[in-house]
Amino acid sequence: MTPDLDRRRFIEATGLAGIAALAGCTGGGGSTETRISWHAGGTGGTYFPLSNEFKTIVEENTDFTLQVQSTGASVENVGSLQSGDADFALIQNDVAFYAKNGEGIEAFKGNPVKNLRGVATLYPETITIVTLADTGIETPADLEGATINTGDLGSGTQVNAVQILEALGISEYTEQNAGFSTAADQLKNGDIDAAFVVGGWPVGAIADLANTNDVEIVEIKGDNRQAVLDAAPFFATDTIPGGTYEGIDSKRETVSVQAMIATRAEMEADTVEQISAAIFDNTDDLTIKTDFITKASAQDGMSIELHEGAQAYFG
Known part of the structure; x- marks a missing residue:
């Protein structure tokens, strides 16, 4: 060349x-x-x-x-x-x-x-406390002593979870930190008792979990909800309609952010x-x-x- x-x-x-x-x-x-x-x-x-x-x-x-x-x-x-x-x-x-x-x-x-x-x-970003039906966790008080995934470390989900647990008077629990999809796997495997999920319903990770497992959503209502609302100005009342997730036919009361x-x-x-x-x-x-x-x-x-x-x- x-x-x-x-x-x-x-x-x-x-x-x-x-x-x-x-x-x-x-x-x-x-x-x-x-x-x-x-x-x-x-x-x-x-x-x-x-x-x-x-x-x-x-x-x-x-x-x-x-x-x-x-x-x-x-x-x-x-x-x-x-x-x-x-x-x-x-x-x-x-x-x-x-x-x-x-x-x-x-x-x-x-x-x-x-x-x-x-x-x-x-x-609204619904705050959902999800568990499996066989854990026996039915109310926020049942979270005392439980192993709870509060969300990715430093995430908004974790911040909300810790705020809510404190407002509900839950002080003794083992905290795990991972995203929604990992939390679903942890619930399936029995590695945690409950998980906080923050997101507009239906949240894909919860929907997938409910399709293969009997899930329950722990309600935040009545005096418990008022305690959360009083804890921070950004929380608002919210309701997850019945039928949003497989196996949960009636509405679930909770709170949300935006x-x-x-x-x-x-x-x-x-x-x-x-x-x-x-x-x-x-x-x-x-x-x-x-x-x-x-x-x-x-x-x-x-x-x-x-x-x-x-x-x-x-x-």
Whole structure:
């Protein structure tokens, strides 16, 4: 091969690489970045499949590409937004408040996450205490002395579980920490007695467990529920309808928090506005939590300052 041919091929190759690099910098629709990092939650909960539905909607209606990542959910996701590893994330409204104000949760005490911003609230996140029917656990008092999976260490689920157990006066228990899917396996194997699951019903991990095992949901009602409501301002009353899970034909009373979309202050206002519009102008394309996710209710329970792009869309 001649030196001239080598030189010409090198120039052609580097020229193509330069064009590709420029294309990556400019992106679609005039945006400087079209890849959006979206942090969800565990694959056995609601955050992950819902985030993938958001991904489909956003990619069909904008030039953005969403990279949905499975995570330990709320507390971890706040850290990812703070560091810039995530652009958007699903978190709980109580965790958002604690993070923004630097209180309530050990990870945030004295360390407020100043760049955390709200986009929209989505749906009630039901707090479900699930057990197998043969454990004999029927009321919250029966949790005393039990082995309980309170959720991934540092997650919003764990925070809620510990708050609720304290409010219910349950002080002696062995704590295990794992995600919803692992908790279901632990229940099947008899490694734990009960598990806390936080997510909009029906939660996939509970539904799968109920299809193969006799499950029971421990109700939080009456004085117990009032004690939980008095313990923190973010808890609200909630009911799991009968028939939601196999073998549980009657409703179960409990409490909930609120799921929300959060972002970071550094995100371009136009990007946040476009993402918001794509999702909330096309909620008819969703199949998950369709009774709750609407533009009209998207600021109900918003616990932190809105991003300017969300403010532009929601008004």
